Amino acid sequence: MLRPRGAFFERTIEPLELHVSEALIEKLKNEIAAVEHPRELAVDVMMALQDHHGYLSDAARDQAAELLGMSALEVDELATFYTFIFREPVGRYVIHVCDSLICWMAGEENIVDHLRQQLQIDFGQTTADGLFTLLPVCCIGYCDRAPAILVNRRVHGPLTNSRLDELLQKYRAEAAEKPGSNV
Amino acid sequence: MPTLTIDNRPVTVPDGTKVITAAEQLGIMIPRFCYHPALGSVGACRVCAVGFKEGPIKGVEMSCMVDAQEGMVVATDDPDAVDLRKHVIELLMLHHPHDCPVCDEGGHCLLQDMTISGGHGRRRYAGAKRTHLDQDLGPLVQHEMNRCIQCYRCSRFYQQFCGYRDLGVTGIGTRVYFGRSEPGTLESPFSGNLTDICPTGVYTDKPSRFYGRRWDYERAPSVCIHCSLGCSLTVSARYRKAVRHEARFNAQVNGHFICDRGRYAYAYASQPERPRDALIAGRPATLAQAATQMSERLAAIEKGTGPDGIALMGSARSSLETQALLARLHSEKGWRTPCFSADDAATRVVSSALNTLNATNTIALTEIEGADTVLLVGADPIGEAPMLALALRQAQRDGSRIITVDPRPVTLPCAHDHIAVSGDDLATAVAHLIIGALEPSREIALDADQQDRFKTLKQETRDIPAAAELRAIGHALTTAWRPAFVCGTTVPDPDVPPLMGLLQALVQTSCMWSGLFFPLPGANTFGAHCLGGSDALFEPLLAAVEAGQVKALVVVENDLFSEYPDQQRLAAALESLELLVVMDCVPSAITARADIFLPTQTIYEAGGHYLNNEGRLQVATPVIAGGLSIMDTGGGNHPPREFREDIPGGTPRPAWQYVAGLATGETDPPDVKPLLDEALTAGVADGERVSLPSASREWPSIERIGAGPEGDAGGLTLIESAATFGSEPLAAFSTVLAELTPLFGVTVHSETAQRLGWRAGDRIVIPDSAPALEVVVTLDDRAAPGVLLVPRRIGIDRTALRRYMAHLLAE
Amino acid sequence: MTQDPSQLKGKSLPPPRETSGAEALKALVTGFATTLKHLGRRPITEQYPEEKRELPARSRARIILTRDPDGAERCVACYLCSAVCPVSCISMQSIEGQGGRRMAAWFRINFGRCIYCGLCEEACPTSAIQLTPDYEHCQRAILKSVYEKEDLLVDHCGKDPDYNFYRHAGVATEGLDKGRHEKEAPPVNVRSNMP
């Protein structure tokens, strides 16, 4: 498919403020070249860039668009649809608290209150140290382990306040041990 | 052909017709938001619910999603359906802002109509209203997302129908947002249609923002004169000012939409610099004085030199009335034959193109949408005739193959195969296509004479780099069922259109349907051709002026400087005239040089007949009487409180009236209709084609296909061609479009750039240009090597540009 | 209650009644007594223009353009009053005013034509145009009856002391962004990470 361009206003492409490793880009390019329809890898490419950056920044979006032969808007159309693609900055650990029926019955509200208190943030916010972002999520399919949360898409449950404290402690320790990383 | 009953009335419709369309045929307008005849059904808004009483489907269903089937009994007033529609409106109004009084859609808003007619009045939902931030979408379209009812028409139109990819839908659920990823000017040259298709006020027309209400507008059907396709428009005007063009449905020409050039060109008619008074030697005079002096001085010159001393110059943008009266003036007075274009190269191509057209091979724009293969030679739709690009897009969406053969890097909003061929090779390229299409089985069917001729053609045709590819395409054309052939009339040489005609005739023998389509340089080029203008060339006229044979020149609505490349030669020639009469409605470069200037009316005041590129006669109805806008006469404040008998700034008259005055010597305008009938439109109704010859005439000339390119092989050629904005002589004066006209630039193949030592983004200052001209270099490897491509631009120093380019070519 | 004429058919009318002298005298005396009684009362007619009566607030006379409680012009030049006016005496031109507010560049009412029907007031969505009890604006020169915006504009809210259209409208204007109007949620963040 030929990429139609605007009849006017050629878009000046500025160098991306991205420090994505050449290896990753090369890997993505190869994956895209191997499939018949590059678009089918849209989510994978966005996820890969997001894992690298922590979130899908504007520059990462543009990079994804370039790799996939899509326009920035077309990438945004998908990125803003999906739960697990973040268009806004997030902390190093994204905590998704399941708030669907079973977890709610099992005391999700207590978990949330406890997290709010411990992290001093509300839903959608990131802690001042940039470690944790708190987000609600619909049923994650761990109803047998309710109340459950995801931390960077890894499940934990059933949870109690003390178990939560242990978890936070563990992640804080991990962050202290290996600073920097994917933020 | 199922027959169904809708509201107790039977209707028979073709298979696959949706119930909503079937109802329309009975004049029953089922409410709709997401459904649009051009965009199809998607079933998103759920407001077109009707009750199915009998037949294969029972109960309440969406009339846009159900195919009409035999025996269906449909009730649009089914209580359950009415209740659903009512509640859908309530749901749509949950978050609709309370801003109808300040919304420009108010008064012609589909949502307003449906809300009132559905009986919704009170908001029961207790939650807060959802709000959205808006984006700046550029100078044409105003964005107000709060008003959105999520019908998805805009994103479907913009992406699927038009093929542009910078506006769409983001977010999910109640958060869905229609706009761009970042604020910025919309890239599509069809963006203005968003204001027409949006059923509420999310996208409104920015230039006419806040100007008035639909019910206050004077509205009249009109024709777009900003390219040769002749799209149908509705013009809205108020307080003596045309303020809006909207697309008017025309099943043959433009369908439901128009391009942005056509939509926003109208501002040329109300620009402050528009000349509204007669001038004698640059000084204001009354119309009567100027007209009298014109007749007297022309008579005096005629006395001295004979009728040959006076020449007439018309234009392709004038109405048929004006063109016909110029022809009449010539026949009455014996003055020189009117010439309608100063671009002789184009005139020659047009002439050979229109001589190729006949009653059986001419096709309309919308017919191209149904083609399964479209071959474009030397045509760049987005620049020359934007709506053609949209028709190609529809064809391609239906699976059609689009092939462009061009020296320019033609961009289309759809997938297409592009073959770069230098301008001199276009005729040869078509010859290769013909050879490809001439498979042995076909040759047997030819008579001896034809076989000989094709043999010659085969022998004569010289090899070009893309020959094999072209022959393969030519061969593929023979298996197409519905091929369409498009040929431009500015870039190719005169041999190309007849060769295209030959190719079409050859392919015609084996397909269901095929046809030729020639975008022309001007709105009424076809009219000028019919009135004999194609034979009159400008070069001899100019020579006669230089030789002193022509003493007086009457120029009607033509800025010679935008058409004739050598500005200095033209200026010197005009200087040598005894009398230069100019009639025009825009302040073009020639206006200031006129000895006598007569202001003419625009299409909004004068109306007129026009022939589009396929010879279709179309009428523009006058919409305003003329004169300065009340906004202007009031200086922005309230209108004057005194009465006066005339209209301020109302001096201009239709150009044809001035010409008629010269022809008859009478001041009262004659009845123009008999003149038109006599000229060519007798028996042709509005919207029909003028009569064309019944068959193609001659075997095309095949001289050029063998000749090598002019100049050295691998030499450079300069191509000036139309761009979407800035090239059309009237639209170039539209203040609305000024912002959209891109930086002036030259596009070249990277090899060529390397030869010239240019890099992308280089800015070249053209020496000795006035006004100073800077050219930005763009690289595009889809251009033919050796071609320097610049847009045609009104108001730039083309002499300096050509001089500089010639200097490059010489090096 | 009106009677069906068909039901009267066949019924004979009562015979005409004779009037006695006493009755005639009684009628005469009653009549004069009424007259005499009123002779002693204060007249109910008023001596206009010496005396001027205060008319109810809802009386329909001279038209004004009011301001909102914040002192800004209420009229948004929506053209509804000019559309509804049965005698076409209102004309205007809307423009984009300060801070993105739509307003009238000029606004003209020709009182020579106005019939004081009040439809403009009824149509006005912003409570801008209001009829007042002020009926004294006859002019000898016809052009003086043509009021411009500056003649019509007053510096109060008229009969509607509270309404402020731009606090409800949902369009962003200077100082009142999206999401800050009455009953509005903050603008949707389409990039939000929230589900």
Place this chain on the structure above:
Amino acid sequence: MYPQVLFQHRKPDRINTFAEYREQGGYSALSDVIAGADPAAVIATIDDAQLLGRGGAGFPAGRKLMTVAQDAPHPRYLICNADEMEPGTFKDRVLLHADPHLLIEGMAIVAYTVRARHGIIFIRPEYENAARILEREIRLAREAGFLGEKIHDSDFSFEIVVHRSGGRYICGEVTALISALEGCRPNPRKAPPYPTDKGLWQQPTVLNNVETLAYVPLIVRHGAQWFRDLALTESAAGTKLFSISGHVNKPGCYEVPLGVPLSEMIENCCGGMRDGRPFKGCLPGGASTGFLSAEHYHIPMDYESLKAVGNRLGTGAVMVFDDTTCMVAATLNLTNFFARESCGWCTPCREGFPYLKDLLYRLENGMADGDWIGQVETLCGHLYKAYCAFAPGGVAPIESLLANFGEEVQAHIDLGGCPMQRQ
């Protein structure tokens, strides 16, 4: 204990490995089929087994395969829907963690019957573990020659890739899933054309749930009759994985024959109600089915029995509530889910769920006014006219709340708030 079929080799802490699966007779069905079975015969067996789609809709799996025309164009696609996002459902996750090769073999067999070249497992991002297990096991199967080009030197080639979703409930809808795979916004599309005619990339596409596909090797191995006999009731066939959660002692995923009474599942499998409290009600098949009340405690859990009481088996996600649960609050939670996950395509769904959520919120918090019940009933009725099946599913709990727990709703209205909170 009932016979375990899918879970017969379930281990408490790890998957049934490829080697173990082979030893248990795994991939013999595929080998037999590839050796030259008539695809139509295999489809007939599946059809005969009366295997109904386990993803929620319960469409006969055999019939779906038959709709792929003999002369349909190639390439054809087989998609496994592992986007298990129905609240309360986790059976596919458990199955993938228990015995992934059942799915891989099942996919290969089904692909063989319809001559599909490409297999795609569309999995939700929360199941990253399962996705990695699948990728690893697919590689093992390929290395052993059960996947890839010319399997067992036949002319049948089949590849499976794992596609991770970006995460949205609507992606589980068949047509939306196809849009998602194509890299478009996952809005549902309207049939016709049906996916088996024009699905992924406009090619014939068969789409099945994980559980449905996992039954296929067993049906091929043991025959249709064996499968039909597994069920307890006459109308049903086979076993079913039930994900039981909520107020029971041992929530989890259990395989029981179709037709086992609800009470038995709760008491035998899950060790009874938590703290011995009385059963108040349950959702029998995920969030888009209606509530069952205490009077249905002994209902046989199969497609027909639930249909008889106006409900659906759905995904078999049984969410159990005891008497401490406020059903209005529970419904509010579910409605919040649907309001959040609506894709925003059609009006009734996009605007209707937030409206219903608001109404339920007002009921729960004592602000219900006017004709609350009438308003909700009308709105629910109109949501049936939404574009896809999302909205009708979403109103099922609300409508069953009104039907089965009307008294509790009325108590909310009369008391001006939630009676539970007042206790």
